[in-house]
Amino acid sequence: MENHALTVGRAPAWTRSAGDRLHPLVAVARDITELTGVPVDLETELFLRARLAGLAVPGRTSAGGSCHLMRAADGWVAVNLARPDDHAALPALLNLLGAEGGLEGDPLVRLRRAVAARPAAEAAGHAQLLGVAAAFLGSEAGRRPPVLRERVGRVGTPRPFNAVRVTDFSALWAGPLCARLLGLAGADVLKVECAGRPDGVRRGSPAFYRHLHHGHRSLVVDFADRDALLTTVADADVVIEASRPRALRRLGLRAERFLAARPGRVWVSVTGYGRDDDRIAFGDDAAVAGGLVSLGPDGGGPTFLGDAIADPVTGIYAAQAAARSLREGGGHLVCVSMAACAAELADSAPAPGDGDRDGRV
Numbered sequence: 001m002e003n004h005a006l007t008v009g010r011a012p013a014w015t016r017s018a019g020d021r022l023h024p025l026v027a028v029a030r031d032i033t034e035l036t037g038v039p040v041d042l043e044t045e046l047f048l049r050a051r052l053a054g055l056a057v058p059g060r061t062s063a064g065g066s067c068h069l070m071r072a073a074d075g076w077v078a079v080n081l082a083r084p085d086d087h088a089a090l091p092a093l094l095n096l097l098g099a100e101g102g103l104e105g106d107p108l109v110r111l112r113r114a115v116a117a118r119p120a121a122e123a124a125g126h127a128q129l130l131g132v133a134a135a136f137l138g139s140e141a142g143r144r145p146p147v148l149r150e151r152v153g154r155v156g157t158p159r160p161f162n163a164v165r166v167t168d169f170s171a172l173w174a175g176p177l178c179a180r181l182l183g184l185a186g187a188d189v190l191k192v193e194c195a196g197r198p199d200g201v202r203r204g205s206p207a208f209y210r211h212l213h214h215g216h217r218s219l220v221v222d223f224a225d226r227d228a229l230l231t232t233v234a235d236a237d238v239v240i241e242a243s244r245p246r247a248l249r250r251l252g253l254r255a256e257r258f259l260a261a262r263p264g265r266v267w268v269s270v271t272g273y274g275r276d277d278d279r280i281a282f283g284d285d286a287a288v289a290g291g292l293v294s295l296g297p298d299g300g301g302p303t304f305l306g307d308a309i310a311d312p313v314t315g316i317y318a319a320q321a322a323a324r325s326l327r328e329g330g331g332h333l334v335c336v337s338m339a340a341c342a343a344e345l346a347d348s349a350p351a352p353g354d355g356d357r358d359g360r361v
Contacts, residue, residue, distance in 0.1 A: 021292060021305055022046070024348040025313060028320050035323040036161060036185035044211075045177060045316065050307040052205040058304035059296065067284035069293075069302060070112050072136065075120035076302055078288035079111065080133040089130045096126040133272075133280045135289035137302060140339040141347060144274060146314075147321045152256050153331035156264020159237075162186030164326060167236040168216070169253075171199040173283065173308065174338065175242045175270045176212040177315025182238065182322060189216040192232050194223045226252040233258060237330070238322060242270040244278055255333050264330035268322050270314060274337050281338050283308025290342025310342040317341045 022042070029040035049055075050063055060069040067080040081087055090107045097114035115123045120136035127134035164187040168179040171193070183189040191213055193199055198220075201209050221228050230252055233239055239258060241248060248254070255267040272281025273289075287293065287310040293302040318336045325332040 021294065022309075022313075022345060024345050025316060028316055032181060032316070032320050032323060035320070035327055036181070038181060038184045040181065040316065042316075046306060046309065046312050048211060049173070049205065049208050052208050055307060058307070060301075060303055062284040062304045063307040064284070067133075067282070067304070068108065068112075069288065069304065070115040070123075071301065072115050072120035072123050073118055076137040076288070077115050077120050077123045077127075078135050078137070078285040079115070079124075079127055080282050080285040082133065082282050086132045089132055093127055093130055093132065096129070097123060128279050131280060133282050133285045135281070135285045135339070137288050137293065138291035138343075138346075140273065140289040140337075141291050141343045143343070144337060144340050146317050146337060146341040146344040148274075148335045148337075149321065149325065150333045150335075151331045152267075152333045153259030153261075153265050154263040155329035155331045156262070158327055158329050159264070160186065161323075161326070162188075164188070164237045165235055166190065166238040166240065167192060167233050168240045170240050170242040170270060172201055172242070173212070173311035174314040174318065174336075175240045175268070176201070177312055178268060178270070178318035178322060179216065179240050180212050180214075181316070181319035183215055185323065187238070190232065190236075191216045191218045193218070193220050195220050196222075223251055229253065237264065238266045238268065238326070240268045240270070240318070240322075244271075245269070245275050246278075259331060259333060264326075266322055266325045266330045266332050266334060268318055268334045268336065270318055270336050270338070272338050274340070275335050281310075283311035283314075283338065286310035286314075286338035287342045289339040290344070291346035292342035293346075310338040313345060314338045314341045317344075 025042060029042055032040050055063040066082040067078055070077050094110055094114060097118060099110050099114035124134040124136045166179055166182055166187045166189045168175060168189055168191045170176055179189050223229055259265050259267055269275055272286055273279050284304055287305060292305055292309060294305045296303045314336055321334045321336060325334060
């Protein structure tokens with residue numbers, strides 16, 4: 001039975017908190033089913049991680065606790081301190097923002113005060129300059145479509161999904177969810193991890209990792225070994241990756257070369273803001289960049305929507321684009337932007353209260 005709808009009337013708090021904002025994703029899920037025969041359970045794909053981890057519905061701190069919505073002089077900024085390096089960069093960021101008080105006091109409190117005195121674009125730009133994922137609210141609205149397709153390779157004869165081989169270099173959530181949905185359609189998925197940098201999802205719930213990668217083959221490779229790395233894509237029909245293009249080129253992986261080598265191939269590139277933009281992004285800050293947020297209960301400003309919501313949203317858009325390309329004979333370089341996927345939903349979502357009366361969105 002297909003289960004595309006998000007039933008919010010008597011559903012858990014995670015689903016109720018999404019409200020009408022995620023309504024447009026129902027059509028994307030239906031299209032995936034039409035293309036592949038795979039029903040997409042949106043409630044599971046969007047909220048399973050939060051439920052398994054026992055996370056609370058977020059406010060102005062993200063569900064995972066790393067991303068913070070801060071009021072700026074003219075808007076709102078999300079700063080995501082997701083990695084140890086981000087915390088190490090805080091003194092430099094405070095300095096760039098002209099924070100007062102030297103090194104004394106809670107750095108997060110001082111960061112909020114410093115951001116409040118700056119324009120939102122300036123505050124986010126300083127953080128991005130230091131490699132910290134940050135965005136100001138709605139900055140990516142209307143800038144580009146969620147998916148850009150360029151036919152770089154030759155068209156092949158469309159094949160059934162059980163004859164398709166996928167090499168997945170991505171990590172975390174968006175790319176692996178795309179691979180999961182293609183795998184459910186019958187594709188043979190090979191997950192490739194760097195020997196020195198395993199997928200960060202392994203540090204979380206084992207059940208969530210199994211959900212994303214059940215039935216997939218797994219291979220650990222030394223990415224410094226170019227021959228071994230290129231072997232992983234030699235027989236692939238689809239490559240999924242979520243890395244900066246220049247980083248992959250240094251490893252010998254070039255989308256254009258892969259697509260030109262054989263008709264019908266597809267390369268899926270998941271990025272924060274597009275292949276020509278090196279800004280880093282994670283699911284929470286990318287959602288804020290796209291304007292995909294909730295209104296706080298006090299009506300006094302935005303709150304985070306869901307758990308790193310741009311991640312699973314992007315994975316669903318990526319799966320739709322990959323499946324459609326395969327049905328059309330491939331040859332495409334598919335670029336999926338997390339912030340643009342969030343912006344697409346934010347822009348097309350119905351106004352609050354416009355959902356169906358039976359509580360389905």
